Amino acid sequence: GAVVSQHPSWVICKSGTSVKIECRSLDFQATTMFWYRQFPKQSLMLMATSNEGSKATYEQGVEKDKFLINHASLTLSTLTVTSAHPEDSSFYICSASFRDEQYFGPGTRLTVT
Amino acid sequence: AQKITQTQPGMFVQEKEAVTLDCTYDTSDPSYGLFWYKQPSSGEMIFLIYQGSYDQQNATEGRYSLNFQKARKSANLVISASQLGDSAMYFCAMRIFGNEKLTFGTGTRLTIIP
Numbered sequence: 001g002a003v004v005s006q007h008p009s010w011v012i013c014k015s016g017t018s019v020k021i022e023c024r025s026l027d028f029q030a031t032t033m034f035w036y037r038q039f040p041k042q043s044l045m046l047m048a049t050s051n052e053g054s055k056a057t058y059e060q061g062v063e064k065d066k067f068l069i070n071h072a073s074l075t076l077s078t079l080t081v082t083s084a085h086p087e088d089s090s091f092y093i094c095s096a097s098f099r100d101e102q103y104f105g106p107g108t109r110l111t112v113t
Numbered sequence: 114a115q116k117i118t119q120t121q122p123g124m125f126v127q128e129k130e131a132v133t134l135d136c137t138y139d140t141s142d143p144s145y146g147l148f149w150y151k152q153p154s155s156g157e158m159i160f161l162i163y164q165g166s167y168d169q170q171n172a173t174e175g176r177y178s179l180n181f182q183k184a185r186k187s188a189n190l191v192i193s194a195s196q197l198g199d200s201a202m203y204f205c206a207m208r209i210f211g212n213e214k215l216t217f218g219t220g221t222r223l224t225i226i227p
Binding site: 103106 | 150155156157158160163204213214215217218219220222
């Protein structure tokens with residue numbers, strides 16, 4: 001139980017386009033989901049906390065207008081990278097809270113060319 | 114603010130030996146939880162073990178044990194009888210009770226040598 005999926009697992013897009021990443025809790029309802037970013041050989045950095053039905057809370061230094069987060073239901077949160085640039089290339093991981101634990105998705109590798 | 118420190122960027126260990134991955138933390142809050150995650154090259158974060166700040170005994174999960182020394186603010190992960198499949202990045206993380214956010218350390222890359 002407590003499985004989190006992400007889609008797509010990897011994506012390549014051209015600079016200037018937008019990319020949407022989905023995070024789903026498959027067998028539980030998650031009122032809170034988290035979005036992390038991980039550069040190669042570095043740690044996970046929390047980007048934002050997503051609560052169902054309300055606006056996401058972004059960490060300091062994260063551009064709200066660039067990384068749009070929507071938590072429309074108790075099982076789905078989406079991260080849209082708008083007007084992507086090569087520096088946005090990274091590994092994006094979501095997690096969902098369930099019974100005081102965080103369950104992580106498998107991650108999405110974004111490459112912007 | 115919370116801080117997690119992992120001072121070993123990389124470690125090489127012979128197969129079947131035990132290995133200790135260091136983690137120290139800093140917080141002024143008395144109520145917190147400490148976590149260890151394994152991240153293989155595929156990128157998924159695999160939960161290994163958890164220790165609560167009020168837990169009297171060190172946590173154990175199969176080959177994983179957590180050496181929790183509260184006064185020293187350390188929460189080292191011990192892996193016994195290491196296996197080739199243990200090669201991965203290992204992250205220590207902390208969460209303050211009442212706050213769902215996790216704070217991660219910089220990680221240790223463990224390589225098991227056959």
